[in-house]
Amino acid sequence: MTAWASLPAEEVVPGIQRQTVHGERQSLVRYWYAPGSVFPVHAHPEEQITAVLSGRIRFEVGGETLELGPGEVAVIPGGTPHGAIVVGDEAVETLNALSPRRAVGPVVS
Amino acid sequence: MTAWASLPAEEVVPGIQRQTVHGERQSLVRYWYAPGSVFPVHAHPEEQITAVLSGRIRFEVGGETLELGPGEVAVIPGGTPHGAIVVGDEAVETLNALSPRRAVGPVVS
Numbered sequence: 531m532t533a534w535a536s537l538p539a540e541e542v543v544p545g546i547q548r549q550t551v552h553g554e555r556q557s558l559v560r561y562w563y564a565p566g567s568v569f570p571v572h573a574h575p576e577e578q579i580t581a582v583l584s585g586r587i588r589f590e591v592g593g594e595t596l597e598l599g600p601g602e603v604a605v606i607p608g609g610t611p612h613g614a615i616v617v618g619d620e621a622v623e624t625l626n627a628l629s630p631r632r633a634v635g636p637v638v639s
Numbered sequence: 640m641t642a643w644a645s646l647p648a649e650e651v652v653p654g655i656q657r658q659t660v661h662g663e664r665q666s667l668v669r670y671w672y673a674p675g676s677v678f679p680v681h682a683h684p685e686e687q688i689t690a691v692l693s694g695r696i697r698f699e700v701g702g703e704t705l706e707l708g709p710g711e712v713a714v715i716p717g718g719t720p721h722g723a724i725v726v727g728d729e730a731v732e733t734l735n736a737l738s739p740r741r742a743v744g745p746v747v748s
Contacts, residue, residue, distance in 0.1 A: 627736035
């Protein structure tokens with residue numbers, strides 16, 4: 531058992547922090563985005579399912595734009611370029627499930 | 640993009656509902672447990688990472704007991720018998736990441 535509050539937060543880019551719990555087959559990542567923060571477009575081999583818990587965020591996924599708010603979920607296939615920007619003045623919290631388990635690697639991976 | 644609110648809820652056992660978003664490699668499942676509800680001990684081959692969003696829940700995992708509240712997370716290895724019971728008067732909401740993707744099968748699988 532782990533509490534998010536007990537896990538170290540990694541600052542991925544300015545204003546965006548993540549904490550990660552690893553299984554053997556998957557990782558669950560809690561993201562926190564400050565208002566105004568931007569996650570540059572990037573890609574990783576892992577499939578990603580993002581569930582927004584609070585705030586609003588606009589994703590660019592494979593060249594398309596989708597805006598998610600609390601209670602909304604998106605599946606981003608492995609290898610698909612994606613980025614995100616916070617919408618409005620509220621911080622954003624998401625849980626991202628990644629499979630396979632995320633390799634420890636570059637900060638923006 | 641999907642909203643949990645738009646997905647059908649499956650009643651797994653009385654008082655416990657789930658909604659599922661599938662990727663190719665994993666499934667993300669939203670569980671809602673009414674106060675007093677009990678998820679009998681069961682096992683499934685998928686690895687499970689459970690994150691509690693609200694309420695308190697007591698898991699029995701492989702014969703051990705752990706109690707989770709908001710902001711707490713547990714990894715349950717594939718094939719490990721586990722069950723759960725709501726603690727207190729508040730409903731429980733969790734997000735469970737399962738990998739591999741959960742097969743469509745029996746209601747309690």
